[in-house]
Amino acid sequence: MRTIIIATLLASSLSGCIVTSGNALVDAVGLVGSTASSVRAMTPNSVQNPIVYSKDPIHEVCIEWNGSVALSDFVPGLQGELQKHGVQSRVYDAGTQSLACPVTLSYVGYVKWDTKVFTDAYTPYLTYAALTLRREGRVLGTAQYRLGSFGQDKWASAGDKLAPLIDALFPGNPQVADNSPDNMRSAANGF
Template sequence: MWNLSRAHLCGWIILSPAGLLGCSIVTPAPLIELAKATGAAASTMVSVTPNEPVNVVQNVAVSPKSVCIEYNPVCPVVDILPALQQGLTKNGISSRVYEPGTHFGYCRYWVKYSASMDWGTPLMSDQPQSYLTAARLTLASDAGIVLAYAEYRLGGLMQPGKWASVYQKMEPVVRSLVSQGGQQLAVK
C-alpha cells in the first residue's frame, strides 16, 4: 500500500515534528530560555560567594586558645554571634559570651562585634529576606589594647555574596582576626 523509499521515510521523520505546535526546531525560544537560565545560575553563584575581609589590621601576633565575647544587644543580625563562635571553634579557639561591662580577670582576650543588615528579595523568590551588609570584629587584650581588627563589607557592582549565609561571610573575617601571621599593621 505505502511504498516509501528510505529517503522519503527520513524526510517524514524530520518534517513531522515541525508540524507540531511548540516542537519547532528553529524557534529562538529555547535559546532565550537557556540564556536566561545560564544568567540566573551565574547570578546565583555570584550572590552566594562572599567577599574577602577588608581593613584587616594585626598589631600584635597572638594565638589565643580562648576568648571572651562581649554580647552586643543592639546588633540587628541575630546569626552573627553563633557564626562568630562557630568561626572561632573552627580556628581552634573556645569562646564564652558575656554581657557588656562584665570584664573578668580570667579573660585575657576579648572580641567585640557589630554588624548591619538590609532587606531584599532573592532571585527567583517573592519573599523578602534579611542579609548581612557589614560586620566589624575587634580582638583586644584584657587591658583594652586592640590586637587585631577585621571587617566584612558587602560591595561591588553585583554585590558578590549578598545571599551567602552569615557564617559564610564571617568565617574568613574570623580567620583573619585570629590568624597567626602576625603581620605588623597589615592592611588589606
C-alpha cells in the same frame, strides 16, 4: 579569530534573543567584559583593611554581646568560625566582662532586609561587619567585611561572611578540621 567565530555561532544556536553588532571585534570585547563581570560577581568579598598586631595563638575569647545587630545567626556563626580555629568562646553582656577572660572580641554589624528570588518574605542579610580583638583593653587586631555591589554572597550565612575576618584576626591559630555533619556529608559525596 576562529575562536570568536565559533563562540558566536555557538551563542547564536542557543534559544532566546541575541543581538550582534555585525563586528566580530565589538562582540568579542562585549563577551570578554560580560565574562569578567560575571566572574567578579561570583567571587566572595575579601577582608577589608585587616590590621593585626599579634600573631600569637589565642585559645579563649570572650565575645561582647551587641544587641543592636539584629541577625539571629551572627553570634553562632562567629562562634562556629572561632571553633574552627581551636578558639573557645563565651558571650558576655557589655560592661560585665569578668577578669578571668583577658581576650575580648567586640563586633559591629549592619543588616538590611530584602526578598529572595521566588518569595515575598523579607529576609535579613549582613551588609557590613567589623570585629575588634583586644587583650586587656589593648587592640590586637581589627578586620571588616563589606558586601560589594556585585556580591553574590548576599544570602550567605553570617558564618561564611565572617570566616575571612576570623582567618585574618587569628593567624597564629591554624584552622582545625571541620567535622560538622554538613562538611562530612559533602566530603563523602565528593563535593
